[in-house]
Amino acid sequence: MSALDWAVLFGTLAAIVAYGIWKTRGPSSMTDYVHGGYRDRWLTIGLGVMATQASAITFLSMPGQAYEDGMRFVQFYFGLPIAMVILSVAFIPRFYRLRVLTAYEYLEGRFDLKTRQLAALLFLLQRGLSAGITIYAPAIVLSKVLGWPLNLTCVAIGALVILYTVAGGTRAVSQTQKQQMVVMLGGMVVAFVVIVHKLPADLSFRHAVSLAGTLGKMNVVDFSPALGNRYTFWSGLTGGGFLAMAYFGTDQSQVQRYLSARSVTESRLGLLFNGLLKVPMQFLILFVGVMVFVFYQFNAPPLFFNEAELARVARTSRAPEMQALEVEHRLAFAKKRVEVLRLAAALDAGDAPTITDARSRVRAAAAATETVREKTRALIAAAVPRPEIHDGDYVFLSFVMANLPRGLIGLLLAVILCAAMSSTASELTALGGCTVVDFYRRSFRQDATDAHYLRVAKIATGVWGMLAVAFAGFASLVDNLIQAVNILGSLFYGTILGIFLAAFFFRRLRATPVFVAAIVSELLVVGLWLATRIGFLWFNVIGCGAVLLLSSLLNASDFGRNSTQTTEPSP
Amino acid sequence: MATGTKQGGGAGTNLDAARAELDDAPPFLSWRAIYLIVLGALAVEILLGAALTLALS
Numbered sequence: 294m295s296a297l298d299w300a301v302l303f304g305t306l307a308a309i310v311a312y313g314i315w316k317t318r319g320p321s322s323m324t325d326y327v328h329g330g331y332r333d334r335w336l337t338i339g340l341g342v343m344a345t346q347a348s349a350i351t352f353l354s355m356p357g358q359a360y361e362d363g364m365r366f367v368q369f370y371f372g373l374p375i376a377m378v379i380l381s382v383a384f385i386p387r388f389y390r391l392r393v394l395t396a397y398e399y400l401e402g403r404f405d406l407k408t409r410q411l412a413a414l415l416f417l418l419q420r421g422l423s424a425g426i427t428i429y430a431p432a433i434v435l436s437k438v439l440g441w442p443l444n445l446t447c448v449a450i451g452a453l454v455i456l457y458t459v460a461g462g463t464r465a466v467s468q469t470q471k472q473q474m475v476v477m478l479g480g481m482v483v484a485f486v487v488i489v490h491k492l493p494a495d496l497s498f499r500h501a502v503s504l505a506g507t508l509g510k511m512n513v514v515d516f517s518p519a520l521g522n523r524y525t526f527w528s529g530l531t532g533g534g535f536l537a538m539a540y541f542g543t544d545q546s547q548v549q550r551y552l553s554a555r556s557v558t559e560s561r562l563g564l565l566f567n568g569l570l571k572v573p574m575q576f577l578i579l580f581v582g583v584m585v586f587v588f589y590q591f592n593a594p595p596l597f598f599n600e601a602e603l604a605r606v607a608r609t610s611r612a613p614e615m616q617a618l619e620v621e622h623r624l625a626f627a628k629k630r631v632e633v634l635r636l637a638a639a640l641d642a643g644d645a646p647t648i649t650d651a652r653s654r655v656r657a658a659a660a661a662t663e664t665v666r667e668k669t670r671a672l673i674a675a676a677v678p679r680p681e682i683h684d685g686d687y688v689f690l691s692f693v694m695a696n697l698p699r700g701l702i703g704l705l706l707a708v709i710l711c712a713a714m715s716s717t718a719s720e721l722t723a724l725g726g727c728t729v730v731d732f733y734r735r736s737f738r739q740d741a742t743d744a745h746y747l748r749v750a751k752i753a754t755g756v757w758g759m760l761a762v763a764f765a766g767f768a769s770l771v772d773n774l775i776q777a778v779n780i781l782g783s784l785f786y787g788t789i790l791g792i793f794l795a796a797f798f799f800r801r802l803r804a805t806p807v808f809v810a811a812i813v814s815e816l817l818v819v820g821l822w823l824a825t826r827i828g829f830l831w832f833n834v835i836g837c838g839a840v841l842l843l844s845s846l847l848n849a850s851d852f853g854r855n856s857t858q859t860t861e862p863s864p
Numbered sequence: 865m866a867t868g869t870k871q872g873g874g875a876g877t878n879l880d881a882a883r884a885e886l887d888d889a890p891p892f893l894s895w896r897a898i899y900l901i902v903l904g905a906l907a908v909e910i911l912l913g914a915a916l917t918l919a920l921s
Contacts, residue, residue, distance in 0.1 A: 331885040367913065374906040378899045389886055506920025513913035526910070557888035561895070568902045572909050 294438060294694075294702060301703030306710060309472045310457065323746045327394045327726035333553045337471055338563025341550045342541065343570065344470035347477060348716035349430040349709045351578065354775035356692075357598075357685035359582025360589075363510035365524045369779070369830070370575050372534020376541060377568030381561040383797055384542045389557050394730045396548040396793070403796040404804035406735070411811055412792050413731035416545055417724060419785035421757060423778050424720045425764025428454065430774050431713035432765065434690055434706060437601070444766060450713065451762035458718040458758070459751045466718045473711035480708035481578055487697060488584045493591050493637075500640045501587045507636065507652045508590075508659055510583045513576075523828040532830025535837055536779070539786030541567075543793050546716075546723035585692050590633045596622045597669050598684035598691045602677070611676040618672065622665045629658035686774050721761070725754030780829045784822055787836020788815045794837065795844055806847035807840070814839035 333341070358366050393399050397416070401409035428451050436446040458466070492501055505511050515525045522528070541547045541564065554560035596619050597603050606615045636651035670682040693705045729750040734741075768774065788811050795802045818836045821827060827835075890898060 364913075371906065371910060374902050378902060381895075381899070386886075386888065503920060509921065511916055511920040513917045514910060515917070516914075554885075556885050558891065561888070562891065565898060565902050569905055572906065576909075576913075 295699045297700045298703030298706070301700055302706050302710070305476060305704070305707040306714075309469050309476070309711065312469060312472060314460070323729075323743050323750065324394065326722065326747055326750055327549060327730065331553065331555050333555060333559065333563075335554065335559045335562035335566060337468075338551050338554045338560060339566030339570075340474040341466075341470040341553075342547055342563060342567045343574070344474045344477070344712070344715040345546055345550055345719040346540075346716070347474075347574075347712050348427045348778075349434070349713035350427060350774045350778060352477065352481070352709050352712050353430050353433065353689060354686050355575070355578045356582030356585055357688035358775060359510065359579040360586045360688045361685050363505075363512040364576070364579050364583060365512045365515055367513060367572065367576050367579055368515065368524045368526055368529035369533045370537075370572050371526065371529035372531065373537040373571050374568035375530070375534050376537035377564045379538055380542050381564055384793075385551065385557055385560050385564070387797065388548065388552060389560070393552075395545050395727050396543050397545070397727065397731050400792060400796055401735075404792075404807055408792065408804050408808045408811070410731060410736075411808060412543070412789050413727050415785045415789050415815065416543070417727060419781055420544065420546060420720055420724055421760055422764055423781050424717060424724065424757065424761035425766075426768045426774055426778050426781075427713065427717050427720065428761050429765040429768035430686070431710055433686065434709050437687075437690060437694070438706065447762055447765040451758055451765065454714060454717045455721065455755050455758035457714060458721045459754050466715065466722060470715045473715045476704075476711050477708045478574065480704050481581060483701060484693070484697070484705060485577065485581050485584065487701060488581065488588055488692075491588060491696060492584075495641075496591075496637050497641075500637055501584070503640055504590060504633065504636060504655075505583045505587050507655055508586070510586055523830065528828050528830040532783070532828070532833050535790060535833035536783055536786055536830060539790035539833060539837070540782060543786070543789045544723070544782075545727045546719045549723055549726065550719065582689065585689060588692070588696075591630065592696075593623065593626050595691060597666070597673070598687035599681055600687075600691070602673050602681050602684070605677045606673055609676045611672060614672055615669070615676075618665060618669050622662065622669075625658070625662040625665050629655070629662055632658045717761070721754045721758050724757035725750045725752075728753040728757070776829075780822075783829045783832040784818055785815070785836075787818060787833040787838075788840055790833070791837040791840025791844075795841060799841065799845070802844050802848050806852050807844040809852070810840050810843035810847060813843055 355366065387399065388396065391399055391402065395413065397409045397413040400412055428447055432443055432446040432450050435441065435450065436443045439446070441449075489498060489501070492498075496504075502511065515522070516527070517525055518527055519525065541551075551560045551563055554563055595603075596615075603615065606612065632651065632654045636648070636655050639647040639651040673680045674682050690709075693702055697705060729746055733749055733753070734746055738745075768777070791814060792807060792811050795807050814836050817839055818832050821835065822829070822832060888895075892898075
């Protein structure tokens with residue numbers, strides 16, 4: 294990396310952190326630390342919830358996902374705007390009326406302590422594990438740039454994020470997320486423009502998109518009803534909608550963001566702003582990946598984007614096989630490039646039969662290059678211990694480092710690190726805040742001062758940060774980071790959402806039936822995940838539906854008749 | 865009352881009215897119209913996506 298890149302990278306990060314420290318100087322309270330107080334306007338809320346959701350994984354993994362699998366991942370977000378409307382109508386006013394610090398507090402008033410702490414525990418479990426993956430993603434970047442060992446980089450990034458979070462809490466996070474979001478969106482727009490500019494001069498943008506479509510990358514909407522198909526219109530609208538409702542409505546890392554708004558109105562507008570912008574933003578990020586794919590139809594890509602794995606193979610006795618594969622890959626790419634150029638010329642000429650013929654030739658040539666990549670994966674799997682055979686998370690980073698001009702590399706790395714800071718900081722404050730409010734203050738020490746709870750919340754945040762670093766050590770075992778985070782969320786969110794929907798809309802349900810139904814539903818979801826091939830988004834629907842159905846049945850059979858609360862808690 | 869909720873939450877609608885954070889007046893039009901704008905934008909995005917898929921795949 295050049296000196297200019299380092300200057301852009303550290304200049305951007307230092308300016309944002311300095312602004313956050315300056316804006317949040319002065320004494321803090323537990324309310325400030327957990328949800329920042331009732332101060333923020335809708336734009337801060339909207340950008341904050343977007344920045345919290347957009348982790349480094351979003352910018353590393355999504356372009357790689359589009360490179361391999363096309364645009365279809367965008368359907369995952371189709372349910373999000375609907376979820377934002379439902380949350381605005383049903384969730385926000387309830388949370389505000391009770392002035393809760395965490396979402397789970399609401400459940401004690403409606404049901405009982407055990408149901409509140411079960412929901413909080415499920416949140417801590419899934420968010421604690423996810424935080425490990427969100428630390429791992431930027432560690433990939435820096436370990437590649439600095440040449441540090443990956444585990445050491447995880448520890449270094451974890452330590453930095455813990456310091457930043459413990460020092461500022463939610464208030465600092467929300468003050469800096471606006472700037473981080475501007476850097477993130479601006480960086481991706483600049484990357485998109487540069488990539489399109491780097492395509493061959495005689496290839497029009499329309500033909501570049503057409504080429505991507507020929508190779509199956511413009512699969513934006515799929516109406517097929519297959520349950521095993523992970524990303525379809527139906528799974529996105531229902532499963533994605535349930536996941537978004539659960540994530541934004543019951544995950545403390547998001548609830549704390551919009552509870553920092555100065556009023557119900559500002560909070561609603563922030564969420565609806567997210568509902569309006571989310572699908573176009575994700576479309577842009579995926580489309581960047583598709584354009585990187587088109588770029589690599591004209592310029593030779595590496596044999597395998599995770600070059601560290603290739604280097605490991607090169608140090609074994611299988612190195613000659615890898616060299617042979619590199620030669621085979623170069624030849625296959627050269628043949629494919631000829632066919633791609635032929636297709637581009639046919640598209641220019643507009644001759645339909647020639648275009649059809651050229652398209653089938655391009656597809657055959659692409660299949661040949663993919664075969665070489667498959668052989669490479671098999672070789673890596675056979676040659677080295679604990680192999681990483683999926684390189685999708687490295688596609689965008691590899692492209693940026695090899696092809697973007699000086700200065701822009703620093704900016705794109707700043708995008709990735711901003712995303713890491715904003716989402717991890719939100720997660721850690723939520724984990725620390727929930728631990729103190731829902732467990733320590735509620736069940737262990739109820740009479741301490743605000744300063745004491747603030748101190749314990751900061752310690753809990755630090756401990757969760759260290760656990761997240763430890764979990765990050767296992768993140769390399771997953772195929773695709775963004776899928777791993779969403780699978781993890783889907784295993785827990787359906788159950789948590791079911792508990793909240795039971796609390797909001799089923800007034801006759803008692804505490805114990807809901808508590809038992811939640812435990813059984815969670816076991817059911819995990820069992821289905823282990824035993825079946827159902828697309829993960831459906832687990833949100835299944836978990837939620839199972840809680841509502843089972844609790845209704847148990848309730849009707851007089852199970853847990855001694856449960857106390859049956860009505861909406863009063864403020 | 866949810867045990868463990870933040871101190872200062874009063875009971876009843878009179879105190880609710882005095883709490884500025886409970887303001888839920890729409891900034892323009894009505895909340896229903898704002899929700900329709902958000903959902904309408906989603907419908908347009910899905911239609912455009914379906915058209916792109918149909919035209920290019």
